[in-house]
Amino acid sequence: MISLRQTLNRLLAFFRSDRLDSEVKEEMASHLEMAVEENLRRGLSAEEARRQALIRFGGLQQALERHRESRTLPWVDVLRQDLRFTFRMLRRDSGFAIVAVLILALGIGANIAVFSVVNTILLRPLPFRDPQQLVRIVEKDPKAGESSKTYTADATQDFQQQNHSFQSVSGYFPFTGPDNFKLIGNSQPAPATGLLVAEGFFQTLGVEPSLGRLFRPEEFAQHSQAVALLSYPFWKRRLGGDRSIVGSAINLNNTSVTVIGVLPETFDFGAVFSPGAKVDLFEPFVMDVFRDDGNSLALVGRLKQGVTLAQAQSEADQLLPQFFFEHKHPEYGKGYTGQLTDLKEYVSGRLRRSLIVLWCAVGMILLIVCVNLSNLLLARAAARGKEFAMRRALGAGRGRLVRQLLTESLVLAAAGAVIGLGFAYGILSYLAHQGSITLPLLAMVRVDGSVLEWTLLMAIAAAMLFGAAPGLRMSSGNLQEVLKDSGPGLSEGRRHDRMRSTLVIMEIALACVLLVGAGLLLRSFLRVLDIDLGFEASHAAAISVDYDDGGNVAKRTAIWQEITSRSLMIPGVESAGISDNLPMSRNRSWGIAAKGEQQQNALNYIPVFVYIVSPGYLKAMGMRLIEGRDLNWDDLSNNRASVILNKTAARKLWPGHDPIGRTVIAGGMDSEVIGVIADVHETDAEDSAGLQMYLPATKQFGPQGSYLVVRSKLPPASLAAGVMHKLREINPGQPATEFKPIQSLVDHATSPRLFFVLLVGTFACLGLILASLGIYGVISYSVTRQTQEIGIRMALGATRSWVQLDVISKTFRLALIGVAVGIIASLVLARLIASLLFQTNPSDPLTFVSMLAVLGAVALLAGYLPARRASKIDPMVALRMN
Amino acid sequence: MGQSKLDLLQGTLDVMVLQTLHVLGPLHGYGIARRIEQVSGDEVLLNQGTIYASLVRLQQRGWISAKWGTSDNNRKAKFYAITKLGQKQLLRDAAHWQRLAEVMGRVLAMQDKGGQR
Numbered sequence: 001m002i003s004l005r006q007t008l009n010r011l012l013a014f015f016r017s018d019r020l021d022s023e024v025k026e027e028m029a030s031h032l033e034m035a036v037e038e039n040l041r042r043g044l045s046a047e048e049a050r051r052q053a054l055i056r057f058g059g060l061q062q063a064l065e066r067h068r069e070s071r072t073l074p075w076v077d078v079l080r081q082d083l084r085f086t087f088r089m090l091r092r093d094s095g096f097a098i099v100a101v102l103i104l105a106l107g108i109g110a111n112i113a114v115f116s117v118v119n120t121i122l123l124r125p126l127p128f129r130d131p132q133q134l135v136r137i138v139e140k141d142p143k144a145g146e147s148s149k150t151y152t153a154d155a156t157q158d159f160q161q162q163n164h165s166f167q168s169v170s171g172y173f174p175f176t177g178p179d180n181f182k183l184i185g186n187s188q189p190a191p192a193t194g195l196l197v198a199e200g201f202f203q204t205l206g207v208e209p210s211l212g213r214l215f216r217p218e219e220f221a222q223h224s225q226a227v228a229l230l231s232y233p234f235w236k237r238r239l240g241g242d243r244s245i246v247g248s249a250i251n252l253n254n255t256s257v258t259v260i261g262v263l264p265e266t267f268d269f270g271a272v273f274s275p276g277a278k279v280d281l282f283e284p285f286v287m288d289v290f291r292d293d294g295n296s297l298a299l300v301g302r303l304k305q306g307v308t309l310a311q312a313q314s315e316a317d318q319l320l321p322q323f324f325f326e327h328k329h330p331e332y333g334k335g336y337t338g339q340l341t342d343l344k345e346y347v348s349g350r351l352r353r354s355l356i357v358l359w360c361a362v363g364m365i366l367l368i369v370c371v372n373l374s375n376l377l378l379a380r381a382a383a384r385g386k387e388f389a390m391r392r393a394l395g396a397g398r399g400r401l402v403r404q405l406l407t408e409s410l411v412l413a414a415a416g417a418v419i420g421l422g423f424a425y426g427i428l429s430y431l432a433h434q435g436s437i438t439l440p441l442l443a444m445v446r447v448d449g450s451v452l453e454w455t456l457l458m459a460i461a462a463a464m465l466f467g468a469a470p471g472l473r474m475s476s477g478n479l480q481e482v483l484k485d486s487g488p489g490l491s492e493g494r495r496h497d498r499m500r501s502t503l504v505i506m507e508i509a510l511a512c513v514l515l516v517g518a519g520l521l522l523r524s525f526l527r528v529l530d531i532d533l534g535f536e537a538s539h540a541a542a543i544s545v546d547y548d549d550g551g552n553v554a555k556r557t558a559i560w561q562e563i564t565s566r567s568l569m570i571p572g573v574e575s576a577g578i579s580d581n582l583p584m585s586r587n588r589s590w591g592i593a594a595k596g597e598q599q600q601n602a603l604n605y606i607p608v609f610v611y612i613v614s615p616g617y618l619k620a621m622g623m624r625l626i627e628g629r630d631l632n633w634d635d636l637s638n639n640r641a642s643v644i645l646n647k648t649a650a651r652k653l654w655p656g657h658d659p660i661g662r663t664v665i666a667g668g669m670d671s672e673v674i675g676v677i678a679d680v681h682e683t684d685a686e687d688s689a690g691l692q693m694y695l696p697a698t699k700q701f702g703p704q705g706s707y708l709v710v711r712s713k714l715p716p717a718s719l720a721a722g723v724m725h726k727l728r729e730i731n732p733g734q735p736a737t738e739f740k741p742i743q744s745l746v747d748h749a750t751s752p753r754l755f756f757v758l759l760v761g762t763f764a765c766l767g768l769i770l771a772s773l774g775i776y777g778v779i780s781y782s783v784t785r786q787t788q789e790i791g792i793r794m795a796l797g798a799t800r801s802w803v804q805l806d807v808i809s810k811t812f813r814l815a816l817i818g819v820a821v822g823i824i825a826s827l828v829l830a831r832l833i834a835s836l837l838f839q840t841n842p843s844d845p846l847t848f849v850s851m852l853a854v855l856g857a858v859a860l861l862a863g864y865l866p867a868r869r870a871s872k873i874d875p876m877v878a879l880r881m882n
Numbered sequence: 883m884g885q886s887k888l889d890l891l892q893g894t895l896d897v898m899v900l901q902t903l904h905v906l907g908p909l910h911g912y913g914i915a916r917r918i919e920q921v922s923g924d925e926v927l928l929n930q931g932t933i934y935a936s937l938v939r940l941q942q943r944g945w946i947s948a949k950w951g952t953s954d955n956n957r958k959a960k961f962y963a964i965t966k967l968g969q970k971q972l973l974r975d976a977a978h979w980q981r982l983a984e985v986m987g988r989v990l991a992m993q994d995k996g997g998q999r
Binding site: 020 | 910929936939959
């Protein structure tokens with residue numbers, strides 16, 4: 001009968017084995033002493049007393065073994081033996097152990113890291129309450145950026161009141177840029193990013209504050225007391241995690257704002273809704289303030305229990321087309337559309353394919369690693385064949401031997417997994433803090449329970465995979481044959497060789513697929529970098545500028561002129577200008593129509609991206625004027641209604657005619673077209689450019705924030721201090737906002753592609769290295785085994801170059817078969833990633849040929865080293881070796 | 883010594899150890915082994931070393947406890963004592979062995995009377 005207590009004690013005993021051993025040894029020693037003493041008292045001689053005592057005791061070692069047996073669990077003890085033996089083996093062969101563990105660590109670590117990313121972005125539900133009920137509502141065919149993905153205050157309220165599918169519908173104002181607030185404290189004003197959210201936004205998501213409370217309905221009324229909710233990192237970093245801050249006031253943009261609460265650490269607005277952005281604080285979105293401002297809310301809703309997405313969609317299809325843009329101005333027209341998408345799907349759905357490709361790529365790496373290890377172990381198996389045959393001959397069971405081998409594989413895999421986990425942890429903490437990679441949810445990536453489970457699973461699977469082949473080989477097979485076969489004979493181990501060659505061919509094929517995939521992605525990425533963006537990102541940088549014009553347009557114009565002219569005084573600055581929006585960051589659009597050409601009604605308005613700018617901005621950005629002129633300060637100070645269009649917009653409004661001097665209705669004003677610029681990619685490098693217009697900052701066209709753009713050959717870092725100095729001369733309250741290179745905006749936009757290219761490229765390189773190691777291992781091993789054979793051939797007259805050629809041709813044969821298999825697989829698999837490519841054919845010959853050349857060269861190099869060694873064999877030495 | 887000794891049945895050593903500790907109080911391994919040998923009138927084939935496997939087993943079951951101490955002749959030794967749990971177990975085991983011995987006795991007696999050997 002084994003009770004629970006006993007099992008527990010036995011397990012404990014396993015871990016305290018050494019101490020228990022020494023204790024019982026001491027006990028036995030004292031036992032013997034006592035026996036000897038008693039025998040001496042009985043009158044025996046010292047020697048005889050000792051002899052008798054030992055006889056009565058009956059064997060110290062046996063007693064110790066019995067003690068061990070009865071105190072521990074049998075399987076634990078066997079495991080212990082296996083482990084001890086394994087460690088002894090690995091220590092003796094530490095070179096092999098280190099290489100094996102490192103290779104495994106690379107493979108498993110890469111897999112853990114990618115799994116964590118996949119898990120975070122694709123698999124794990126969003127960190128909200130019942131996230132499956134959350135839905136994002138967006139116009140069906142958004143043409144003009146954020147403005148065409150949003151709804152007016154009136155339409156939002158109509159939808160909130162009339163729908164029957166949603167528990168609640170709320171939204172946020174997506175048009176604010178970074179650093180739109182300044183937090184004024186005791187020291188320099190600090191920039192902060194604030195976001196306006198509509199009533200019930202946090203309740204809809206199911207986010208509870210970690211301190212304080214959420215907004216109350218009355219706080220969404222006009223002219224109510226200003227209140228704010230803080231994000232957790234902002235509260236920790238800027239306000240020192242002070243709990244008493246709740247209920248007290250902070251100074252934002254010279255306004256006293258009461259902090260009512262702090263959001264939980266798990267809530268990261270940017271990660272979900274605006275990748276790469278960080279939001280520091282939230283304020284109420286007051287509907288009445290934005291009622292006349294057009295589309296301003298990005299909508300999120302929570303479905304009622306039991307309502308399906310399809311039901312909600314059909315209701316939205318019915319309701320939204322009836323809604324007026326603005327109740328006050330029915331003449332502006334009506335008719336929205338709404339595409340309802342599961343929030344999770346909206347956030348990460350388009351990344352699914354890329355991530356799955358990444359996952360497969362890293363899976364291939366693990367396969368290559370396993371194949372490589374299998375090979376290493378096979379080589380060892382050959383060397384240890386005799387040892388195992390000997391052990392079988394001495395009575396070790398086949399099961400016991402397989403178990404021993406499996407223990408070795410598991411120990412290697414476990415060590416690899418632990419180090420790999422360390423690798424992955426490093427990579428992930430790096431990735432989580434990369435604000436420049438605009439992948440959603442990436443900021444939330446971390447090693448969690450499911451990642452650890454996955455690691456365990458992978459380690460075991462890998463151990464089984466790479467341990468299987470050597471295990472089977474070692475335990476099967478004819479004893480005698482092995483004992484006979486294991487001498488360094490001539491053509492021995494052909495069968496062995498074939499198995500190892502097959503594995504190497506597999507490796508080469510896998511590496512080939514990875515290389516081709518990486519090559520195609522890289523080519524796409526280069527194509528993207530080659531795109532003419534319509535502006536020159538290099539040698540320009542921007543800074544968010546703060547000033548106080550007191551709502552006076554003339555004063556604002558004067559300040560803008562002052563800022564640009566002073567910036568131009570900084571040595572090295574070539575041009576400077578101001579805009580309220582930069583390309584590839586936030587955007588907005590207005591309706592625009594050509595005057596006089598068509599009958600005027602609301603339907604002729606087409607959405608166009610709007611930029612309110614100063615003279616010199618186009619030049620500072622490196623945008624190219626094709627026709628007409630740039631704005632000048634007179635346009636601004638005289639409130640002249642002028643407009644610069646991009647080529648696509650001009651062509652759309654007046655196909656085939658010269659647009660200069662014609663009139664458009666922009667922002668409700670008749671404006672004269674004074675210039676046309678080359679198209680600028682305003683949202684994304686890969687999309688085609690939309691319609692744009694550049695308006696002077698005048699009475700009619702008020703800017704939303706302002707960025708000073710400076711062009712200079714000098715690096716931005718060296719200009720930053722000078723620019724900040726000039727800005728502080730004009731406004732001492734200028735917060736310490738960052739002077740950002742325009743290139744960073746482009747990098748931001750291309751970062752997801754770069755992310756995938758880098759990862760797949762890294763995996764391909766890893767695969768290539770591992771495959772070449774595999775080739776090297778096999779060829780080098782076969783040269784070693786054939787040393788004698790080669791010696792004989794050379795003695796019979798084979799030349800060095802013949803020997804070399806023979807080895808290289810063997811390598812080449814392996815590589816050729818591997819590459820052939822790889823190409824076929826690549827051609828099939830490349831079709832699957834076609835949608836991830838940009839202007840690149842999935843069977844792009846250049847990529848295929850160059851990747852094959854790389855693989856071929858590496859394979860030959862891997863074969864050349866052992867070939868050279870083979871040709872250096874001295875026949876006399878080789879023949880004498882036996 | 884010439885005459886053959888009794889081989890110990892599985893589990894009997896444990897009962898002997900418990901009984902010895904029950905009657906004599908705390909003892910070290912050597913003491914227990916000697917005592918069993920003496921009581922059995924040197925009838926039992928006991929490798930004294932086996933006592934330690936039995937002791938660790940009993941200890942893990944919680945039937946005896948152990949602590950280091952000094953023997954009469956000032957030698958460091960581990961002293962074992964029976965626990966409450968061990969007392970209970972001893973009662974059960976003793977009853978079991980007694981019944982078994984009786985049954986064996988009766989069975990063997992019956993065969994004797996029958997006299998059909």
